[in-house]
Amino acid sequence: MTPQFWLWLGFAGMSVGAALILFIGKSRTRAEETDTIIHGLVPIIAACSYLAMATGQGSIALPAGPDAGTATRAFYFARYIDWSFTTPLLLLGLANTAMHSGMRRPAIVWGMIGSDLIMIVTAFVFGLSQVTWLKWTWFAISCGAFLAVYYGIFVQLRQENARERDDIRATFLRNAVFLSVVWLAYPVVLLFGDDGLGLLGPALGLGIIAVLDLTAKVVYGLMATVQTAKRVDRDIAQGIGASPARPHLAAAE
Template identity: 30%
Template structure:
């Protein structure tokens, strides 16, 4: 019959026509996976930490031995200097054994798209900042007392030094680069005040002493300030800009620490012992303890009680 043939032909035509809307599968979008970097010390860095740890320990023993060879009135600088290397020894022992180390994570983003491209996990030796917060005030106290600086200036110098160290620690663990460089700037301002107190007021204070003392203070204070100027430079290229790796940071700080503590200590104490006649002598409580004059004794109190 004609009708079935027409229906069959129409069905074939409809099936042969392409669909009006073709649905193509959506392309699979794979986001870029950020590169993750881990910056930590190698065997070279660990060996450097151990070497400095041993040097600080041996220097401490030498300074304590030198302290016993001088009268207690002349022993203040020996005690301060020995404490400096003792704290440094403990700090380097902590770092060499894997303690006192934290990880600071830095996220690097592409500027326009704000896409994370890198994640950097870098070791930060926070024990180093604990060391500096204790040793650098003692070192400043050595220099200030040797120059005869007044108490107000000594206090200002030490507080500025603590601020400098703490802002460096905050900068090392800052959340972003801008915040870190802000803390770094505050630390540099505090350091400039230290330079003023030690370099200007210290020289003025020592000007009334003999020529040998003035020359020595000028040399050792300049030596110290030059070394201390190199510390923020190392921070800037290491923790700050991450141009230098962790090993380079360890080696750089190790060289400065050895120069600023054991070498400084031997130079100060050996010169101090040679200048024993003109070096300051401390009496009173430091040498003799609390005086018994004007104090109450147990026997006196009991005796008066019996008389009453």
Template identity: 25%
Template sequence: MKYVGQQANLQITSHGSDWYYTVCAMMGLTTLIIMALAFRKPQTHRLFHYITAAITAVACVAYFAMGSNLGQLPILVEWARPGSRWVRSAGTREVFYARYIDWAITTPLLLLNLLLTAGVSTPTILATVFADLFMIVCGLIGALTSTRYKWGFYAFGLAALFWIAYELLFDARRHANVLGGAPKKTFWMCGSWLLLLWFLYPIAWGLSEGGNVIHPDSEAIFYGILDVMSKIVFAGLLLWGHRNTSPRALGRNIREPDQTAEKFQHNGAGDGEHAAAAGAGHPAAHPSAPGHVV
């Protein structure tokens, strides 16, 4: 028995599919390049390479799914717009939930790159990542809602975006200024670039999943360009900025495997010597000899 899934009236064409596959290839190639660069670095200097490669790898899989017209659902549109030459009078529009799964993984990693660069404390990192996940979930629920209530979720997500911007522009900026040097320059460069692009995503959402103004092919181009700029170009800027930065300069004490083993052996030897010294300085108690007065 074969199951035939419901298809939306308004969905990507072969042109949109080709574009998604193109972005998929770009993300995959970028992942390979980043990993090749990572293996040219000591293990202690690969943190940002690994995080950034994870971002483009996840995006590669998501774009493969969207190029195959998978990971999507047909959703009733709020406005059919019969007079539009782009969307015409389609009753349903496909919404790629695969895109939101991608964002739920990659956007926290993008923020992690920035916050680690600025040397931000762990509680602030956790709070900012939570706000980011809150924003993505609101966007997904809004995209899957076919009534005007979608704009309530849009407002919640936008509020979270403004909170993230506040954290980056004020709290993280102060930490980066304290570090100074290359970390400060890298944070300013990458943070400004990412925030500028992230404020374009709500516009893309409003024109596509939200308002049904542009065709899914145009949606693919809009989101695809934003993702290329915020992931691939961001990766280049970040890794270039960190090319000569030591983890210690960011307050991260990352050891090589041999250094960890050496530290363990040293601590073990030290503990043994300390115990021996304690034994030598404190003679063991012996039973009193007969007739010995204590």
């Protein structure tokens, strides 16, 4: 498999995934409409990133290493732009699940998003760096910010989620574990890929990240959208938060 194969596969998979999420997503309540938009936007943004990388507009050539002579490597900067938008959206969606009855502590969400952006920006600088000690300093800072995101998910969000009913607590924990396990593989791939130690090779590194991206953005998005519909079904059955997202349409009906 060539690098181009994985990039075009990422574009096609994200495009189809976005269409599926927006097709099955509902908007019976404001919360459900918000979740549908969030999980639909994520693969749309990623599809644009993969299109840019596949056509050569989302990468630049950098020296393969300090002692590589004229050898170069492709640095895919578009993926960092993608992650800067999509991972905050995924965290926002996860927070909406955790605090299903209302966004009680937005500061938690802003803290996670801030840590997430620090993680991505420092990983971007890590990929650009040619000086060895600076490169690995940025990688260490990025990993530290990553741990702060995990703290926000599994300590702060989970504390708020404990106030919700049983099915919402189970859904949040399942989503948090799924997303966190997938995300955990990213720094490992960056470490061993072309931006780090260069042990994976261009095609394998791109292939792994493409599979991870499709899992985190499409598979997770479909799963979260279906679970949101089930929660809203129960809300409506119990008369909880049943105000429609588009009340003028409800009135017309």
